Amino acid sequence: MSDDRRLPGVVDRDGERRVRVMAGLELSRGRAALALLGVALLFAVPDLTPLLPGVKLLVVHQGLLFGFAAVGLNLLLRHTRLVSFGHAAFFGAGAYATAVLATHYEVAGLFTLLATALVAAAVVATVVGYLSLRHTGLYFALLTLAFGQLLFAIAQGQQFLGGSDGLSVRPGPGRGGAPTILGQVFAPEVYELLVYYLTVVVVLVGLLVMYRLANSPIGNALDAIGQDRTRAQFIGIPTRRYVWAAFVISGVYGGIAGGLYGVAVKHVRPEATLHFLRSGEILFMAILGGFQTLLGPLIGGVVFFFLKIGGRNFTDYFDALTGVVLLLVVFGFPRGIVGSLGGDRSVRARAAAVRSDPTVVLEWAVAGVGRLGGALRTAARNVRSVFGGT
Amino acid sequence: MVALENVAIHTLNGVQYGFVLFLIASGLTIILGILDVLNLAHGELFALGAYVTSSLVGALVGAAFTPDSGLGFLLVVLAGSALAAAVLVPVGLFLEAVLLRPIYERDEVYQLVLTFALLLVIKDAIKYVWGPKPVRLEGVYSGINALATVSIAGRTFPTYKLLIIVVGAAVTVGLFYFFERTKTGRIVRATAIDREMATAIGVDVDRTFTLVFAMGAFFAGFAGAMALPPTQAHLEMGADPLVLSFVVIVIGGLGSLRGAFVGALLVGVLTRWATWLYPAMELAAPFAIMAVVLLVKPEGLFGSWGERA
CATH class of the missing domain: 1.10.3470 (ABC transporter involved in vitamin B12 uptake, BtuC)
Structure with missing residues (x-):
C-alpha cells in the first residue's frame, strides 16, 4: 500500500491501521468509528429529542x-x-x-x-x-x-x-x-x-x-x-x-x-x-x-x-x-x-459465546442462581451467628 | 456587658446540644474506628429513631398514660426513646450482616457507595411510612409544657433539656465503662487494634463487627429519639447531624470515643455561644473549629481508637 493513497490522520502501528486523533491517541478503526458515532450523536441530540416523548x-x-x-x-x-x-x-x-x-x-x-x-x-x-x-x-x-x-x-x-x-x-x-x-x-x-x-x-x-x-x-x-x-x-x-x-x-x-x-x-x-x-x-x-x-x-x-x-x-x-x-x-x-x-467476562465475550453455543445461557443461569443462593445462605449464616448458633 | 447568668444559660444549652451530638457521633465513631466503615446512612438512622419515637410515644400517650404530671411524661418519653432505639438494633444487624460484610475486602469506594445507597433507601422508606410532610408533634409532646422549668442563676431552664444532659452523661459513663472495664468491650477494642491477632486468640470477629454496628445504630436512634421532642420530625433531618458528627470526629480524632466526647461538647458549647453573640457565625462555627484543628493537629485532639477508649 502506497503512502499517497492513505487518508490524512491514518497511520500504521504494528501492522494495524489506526486513526490518529492527536499525539498519543491513536484509535483502532472500530473504535474510531464508535467515537465518530458518539460525537455525531452528541451533536444530533437537539434534533433527536423532539422525536422522543x-x-x-x-x-x-x-x-x-x-x-x-x-x-x-x-x-x-x-x-x-x-x-x-x-x-x-x-x-x-x-x-x-x-x-x-x-x-x-x-x-x-x-x-x-x-x-x-x-x-x-x-x-x-x-x-x-x-x-x-x-x-x-x-x-x-x-x-x-x-x-x-x-x-x-x-x-x-x-x-x-x-x-x-x-x-x-x-x-x-x-x-x-x-x-x-x-x-x-x-x-x-x-x-x-x-x-x-x-x-x-x-x-x-x-x-x-x-x-x-x-x-x-x-x-x-x-x-x-x-x-x-x-x-x-x-x-x-x-x-x-x-x-x-x-x-x-x-x-x-x-x-x-x-x-x-x-x-x-x-x-x-x-x-x-x-x-x-x-x-x-x-x-x-x-x-x-x-x-x-x-x-x-x-x-x-x-x-x-x-x-x-x-x-x-x-x-x-x-x-x-x-x-x-x-x-x-x-x-x-x-x-x-x-x-x-471490556475484558474476558464482558458483554461482548458472552455474546460471542451465546452465538457459538446457545445452551451456555442455561449454564450461566444455573451458576447465577447458585451464586445468589450461596450469598443468601451466607447472609442467613451471618445473621444466625449473631445469636450464637452457627 | 455580658451578664454572667446569660453565659451560664448559653453554656448549659451548649452542653445539652453537645450531648446530643455525642450520642450521634459516638455511634459513627465506633463504627469507623472498629469496622473501618464510614456509615453515610448514620444520619438516616438518627431520623428513623426520631420517627419511630414519635409514633411510639404517640401510642403510649394515647393508650397507657395520661401525661398530665411532668414525671409521667418524662418516663413515657424515656421508655419510648429506649424502645425506638431498640427497634434500630435489628436494622443494624441486618445492614451489617447481610449488606456490608460481603464488601469489606473490596475497594473502599464501594462501601461508601453502598452506605450512600442505604441512605437513599432508608430516607424513602421513612417517606413511605410517615409521608412526605413533617410530622407535627404538639399533641404527642404536649406534656412537655406541663413540666416545671428549673431555675438556674436567676434564669429559667427547660427541664427536658436538663434530662437530656443527665441521660447523655449516663450514656457517656456507660459507654466508657463498657469499653474500659467489661470483657466484651475489651474484646471489641482488641479487635480494632489487630483484627488478625484477635481472630488468632479466638475472638469471633464477624460477631464483634455485627455487635458494634448494631450498637452504633442503637445510639443513632436513641439520639434521634432524645433530640426530637422540642422540634418536628422531617425528611431532611438526617443531613445536619451526619455532617456535624463528621466535624466532631475530625476534631476529636479518627475513631476515638474520648475525642468524640470532647469534640461534641466543644462544638455544642461554641455553636450556642456563636448563636448568641454572633448569629451569623452559627453555621460556620463548627467548621471553623474543624479547620483550625486540621491545620494545627491534623490527626485530631486524641489519637486513634484502640489503646484507650
Whole structure:
C-alpha cells in the first residue's frame, strides 16, 4: 500500500491501521468509528429529542454536565484512589459564580461568566484540597463531604446568595433574560441550542485533555501514588503537590460543568447544585458508568439523568430507586456500564459465546442462581451467628 | 456587658446540644474506628429513631398514660426513646450482616457507595411510612409544657433539656465503662487494634463487627429519639447531624470515643455561644473549629481508637 493513497490522520502501528486523533491517541478503526458515532450523536441530540416523548434537551444537557463533573472526580478516583464525596462543592461554586456575577454585577457575557466559574472552582478546590489532602481514605471522603456541606449551608444562609431560593442567571433587562454570547443577544431557543453545542465542545475537549493527562508522566505518577503512596515518595514523586494539583484540576472540571449549568438552566439553587446528595450522585455516575474508564462517568451521568426523569414519571420514591440501582451496581456490576463491555467476562465475550453455543445461557443461569443462593445462605449464616448458633 | 447568668444559660444549652451530638457521633465513631466503615446512612438512622419515637410515644400517650404530671411524661418519653432505639438494633444487624460484610475486602469506594445507597433507601422508606410532610408533634409532646422549668442563676431552664444532659452523661459513663472495664468491650477494642491477632486468640470477629454496628445504630436512634421532642420530625433531618458528627470526629480524632466526647461538647458549647453573640457565625462555627484543628493537629485532639477508649 502506497503512502499517497492513505487518508490524512491514518497511520500504521504494528501492522494495524489506526486513526490518529492527536499525539498519543491513536484509535483502532472500530473504535474510531464508535467515537465518530458518539460525537455525531452528541451533536444530533437537539434534533433527536423532539422525536422522543418526555425527553427534553435540558435533561440530556444536565446529564452531560453532571457527567462532566464526574469525569473530573474520576481523575482522583481512578488514579490516586481518593474518593471525594464533595464534588458538588466545585459544581456549585461554578454555578454560583455565574449567578452572583449576573445578578449582582450585571455581567452578561457568557464567556466571562464561564471564566469566573472556572476561577471560583479552582480557588475553592485549592483551599478544600489544602485542608483535606492531609488525609487519605475514608477520612478524606469525610472531610470533602463536610466542606461541601459547609458551602451548602453558606449558600442557604446568605441573603446575598439568595438563600434556599437561589439566584437566577438573567443579567439585566432588555437582554432577552439570558447571558449574551460574544455580545450578541439570541432568542431563547437559539440560545439553548448554542449553549448545548458549547457544552458538547467543552466536553469533547475536556475528555481529550483528560486522556492526555492520564497518559502523561503526571498521570503515571498519580497512578503510582494511588498504588502506594510511601513508595511513590521514595522514588522522588512530590506526592503532596501532585495530589493537590490533581484535586484542583478535578475541581476545575466540576466548576466548568457548574458554570455551564448556571448559564444553561439560568437559575441556581443550593439544593440542586451544592447539597451533598448531589456529590453522592456525581460519585454514583462515575461508579455506574465504570470508574476505571475515561468515558464511563460521562455515560453514567447521561444514564443517571434518564433514570431520574424516567423514575420520576412512575414513582414518588425516586431516591429509593436510585439506591436500589446503586446496590445492584455494587453487588452485580462493580465495573460499571463501560467497564463491563471490556475484558474476558464482558458483554461482548458472552455474546460471542451465546452465538457459538446457545445452551451456555442455561449454564450461566444455573451458576447465577447458585451464586445468589450461596450469598443468601451466607447472609442467613451471618445473621444466625449473631445469636450464637452457627 | 455580658451578664454572667446569660453565659451560664448559653453554656448549659451548649452542653445539652453537645450531648446530643455525642450520642450521634459516638455511634459513627465506633463504627469507623472498629469496622473501618464510614456509615453515610448514620444520619438516616438518627431520623428513623426520631420517627419511630414519635409514633411510639404517640401510642403510649394515647393508650397507657395520661401525661398530665411532668414525671409521667418524662418516663413515657424515656421508655419510648429506649424502645425506638431498640427497634434500630435489628436494622443494624441486618445492614451489617447481610449488606456490608460481603464488601469489606473490596475497594473502599464501594462501601461508601453502598452506605450512600442505604441512605437513599432508608430516607424513602421513612417517606413511605410517615409521608412526605413533617410530622407535627404538639399533641404527642404536649406534656412537655406541663413540666416545671428549673431555675438556674436567676434564669429559667427547660427541664427536658436538663434530662437530656443527665441521660447523655449516663450514656457517656456507660459507654466508657463498657469499653474500659467489661470483657466484651475489651474484646471489641482488641479487635480494632489487630483484627488478625484477635481472630488468632479466638475472638469471633464477624460477631464483634455485627455487635458494634448494631450498637452504633442503637445510639443513632436513641439520639434521634432524645433530640426530637422540642422540634418536628422531617425528611431532611438526617443531613445536619451526619455532617456535624463528621466535624466532631475530625476534631476529636479518627475513631476515638474520648475525642468524640470532647469534640461534641466543644462544638455544642461554641455553636450556642456563636448563636448568641454572633448569629451569623452559627453555621460556620463548627467548621471553623474543624479547620483550625486540621491545620494545627491534623490527626485530631486524641489519637486513634484502640489503646484507650
